[in-house]
Amino acid sequence: MVDVPHDVRTRSTGRKGQRIRRWRRVAGTGGVATGLCGAIVVVAATQGAGPQGDGTAVTPVGYRVTPAGSQTTLQDLPLALKLSPDGSMLLASDDGQGLAAGTPYDQGVQVIDPATSKVTQTIQYTSPQAVFYGLAFSPDGTHAYASGGGSEIVHTYTVSSHQLTESTPLALPTKNPSGQSINSFPAGLQVTPDGSKLVVADHLADAVSVVPVDGSAVSTVPVGHAPLGVALSPDGKTAFVTNQGGNTVSVVDLGGATPVVQQDITVGTHPNSETLDAASGRLYVADGDSDQVSVIDTHTDSLVNTVNLAPYAHANVGTNPMGLTLSPDGTTLYVANSGNNDVAVIDVGHGKIRGLVPTGWYPTSVVATDSTLYVTNGKGLGAGPNDGPGFPDPEASSQSPAQYDASMQLGTLSTIGLPLSQTALATDTVTVAANDGFNTSHTNAAMTQPIQHVIYVVRENRTYDQEFGSLGKGNGDPSLNLFGDDAAPNSRNLERNFTTLDNFYADAEVSAQGWNWDVAANSNPYSESEYPANYSGRNGPYPSESNDPAVAPNVDPADAYIWDRLHDSNISFRNYGFYVGRNSSGQFVAGDPVLNSNTDHSYIGFDLNCPDAPGTFSSMGPECPAQPRIDVWKNEFNQYVTNGNLPSVEFVRLPNDHTNGTSPGKPTPKEYVADNDLALGQLVDAVSHSKYWASTAIFVTEDDAQNGPDHVDAHRTTSMLISPYTQTGRVDSTFYSTVSMLRTIEDIVGIHPLTQFDTFATPMGASFTNKPNFAAYSATTPADAGSTPNPAAAPLSQQSVQSPTEADELNSAVLNQAIWKSVKGAGSTMPAAQNGLGAGTSNSAAGDTNPGG
Secondary structure (H helix, E strand, C coil): CCCCCHHHHHCCCCHHHCEEEECCCECCCCECCCCCEEEECCCCCCCCCEECCECCEECCCCCEECCCCEEEEEEECEEEEEECCCCCCEEEEECCCCCCCCCCCCEEEEEEECCCCEEEEEEEECCCCCCCCCEEECCCCCEEEEECHHHCEEEEEEEECCEEEEEEEEECCCECCCCCECCCCEEEEEECCCCCEEEEEECCCCEEEEEECCCCCCEEEECCCCEEEEEECCCCCEEEEEECCCCEEEEEECCCCCCEEEEEEECCCCEEEEEEECCCCEEEEEECCCCEEEEEECCCCEEEEEEECCCCCCCCCCCCEEEEEECCCCCEEEEEECCCCEEEEEECCCCEEEEEEECCEEEEEEEECCCEEEEEEEEECCCCCCCECCCCCCCCCCCCHHHCHHHHCEEEEEEEECCCCHHHHHHHHHHHHHHHCCCCCCCCCCCCCCCCEEEEEEECCCEHHHHHCCCCCCCCCHHHCCCCCCCCHHHHHHHHHCEEECCEECCCCCHHHHHHHHHHCCCCHHHHHHHHHHHCCCCCCCCCCCCCCCCCCCCCHHHCCHHHHHHHCCCCEEEECCCEEECCCCCEEECCHHHHCCECCCCCCCCCCCCCCCCCCCCCCCCCCCCCHHHHHHHHHHHHHHHCCCCCEEEEECCHHHCCCCCCCCCCHHHHHHHHHHHHHHHHHHHHCCCCHHHEEEEEEECCCCCCCCCCCCCEECEEEECCCCCCCEEECCCEEHHHHHHHHHHHHCCCCCCHHHHCCCCCHHHCCCCCCCCCCCCCCCCCCCCCCCCCCCCCHHHHCCCCCCCCCCCHHHHHHHHHHHHHCCCCCCCECCCCCCECCCCCCCCCCCCCC
């Protein structure tokens, strides 16, 4: 636990005097109070997310970002940083989305001058070429290496005059000993002391390879699930490999002709980065979902200590350590806490945290010299609005990624002077606590309320301005509104007549993170690192909506999701489409046995060929069930009404507002949105005309906001809170996000928050009233429902042709353009993004010089 002064942890007044309404369940009442009491808001209640124009930012969850030191702009999602043996060069691996060639948004390796923190060279890789996590120098510093991720190679470079020249890459195995194809996806790597071999973590092949630098035969041995980090003993005869998909470090003997796993050492959940102190033989391992550092004695290959990184006593997970390094003298360990936007400074001798240093958003790696601490921040200062002028010509061969939230968040390098005095550290620690809201108290009076049932609806990918920009109330930009009353009359009426939520943010950039946030209140380092390779065509996995334990963001992967907590508390729930796939019998099943046992197996998951509502598609796929999604849901709802046994929580997926772009023969974007809108309207209609209306709250949000423009921030999205107790017609501009919605649901049904993020999220109490309006809602059929499908000559139709099996598989740059032109006309120009990094950054932008290509 961080040693924050007691008065900082418990004081009860907040910055600018802003207050939120905290709720607490009362035993025997079945819910939370409509009466409200005060607690502290992390940010000003009506402040927006994104860069603030002064070198600071606010993340979508509401954390402030106030990075220490000076800041250098890098490329998208830097995951690793490596210092050359002579200390004259830093290499950064930029592993993000990278949608366009020849721009500062592609993946690549950057050379940084440690003396000035300026980027002196950028080598870029256009998809499917890639980099991922691993960086290394040869012992003499004349060669450098970068793991190639899904391109299944290791990039090699010669080093001269502080510049890289690329040479022939080293290939990783593409088949296992049985001849089956594998995806090695090289990640962490190290060079043996004699410089002759690389030891590489084959991240998606669950193996480790020894790769001779002369190109001779590669030797491979299986290890644990999703190995990521590699550390070598000083003699090079033993490798220590972190198995990020599990909770072990594999000890691999390299002394023989082929590598052999000697044993697995149990550590915390999802270990990622590691660093070895050669003098003491202590190996330090960042346990990404246990919020701790495991300390291993490599002389005995045993766990000897753990260092707790929790920001306060009994904290839920969410610190998410992701990178670590030792000071040159070995006395101080620096740990990048990606979840809390800080670096923990740890006294190695005592195993205690001395203090915390604030960083940019999502710190990923650290390097320390005697005089300087360097920190890569994966998301920098966030996104900002994506509504600026000058979007590239849609007929151009490539689209600018500057309009896409997953690419417009450029990473940064923080350069911080060392040593850090204890006085400075104490001040910084207080700043971190205030930034994240950990300096607040949460003591609330007990009250009662009548809400007994929650229906949680998740849709796909819209921004606030796309659907509500012309609502006539709230902070909208009418010029960005694509789906008005003809396409989305129900959503717009519900937003007008209940509570208008115009300051609500998705905590994710894309669906692969978004679904993790939706149901687990976090997206862990595995998912955050993996998704760009999937989305940008670089041979990576879709790290969400599966039963892969690597994805589950909690200490116990089997108890990571909200349905696990409901099950633990004997709270009834039913699932319609969350985390399901079609089996060989045509049923829709979930990999999680707890979720699957409470799933309607006739309710279809994500498939854009199948309608959400009846009579809304001009055509539908032959694989679709006889009934659309909402009718399948109604069948069971009507039974629950008859039998008086409606579950406490229902999870309902309505995916079709995602749209399929302008693919010929598919529904138009307006038709998709109208289909989705009618389904939502009919759900509210059914509930509001039932006996359960007086005791139900319907929560509606999008999993992310990636497919459209917004004038406030690229993360701002649509959300609705529908209940007799929210039918007020008021505008609620309180800062909310995905985890606010989860927190409110948790409070209503009486379960504890899942992570630090929903623990400190603002519950949506300001949208409720103790004077209910029990008027029922009647659904409206949108005028655009059942319209003519996309013609063969629809704008960007050929680029849109694809049948995605996962959310967001369509190229988002093309999809955004296609949707805009479908609605606004083929000759229209879609607004482009402004990344809004704002004032306060210093030094070089990415790619000042680019001699490397």
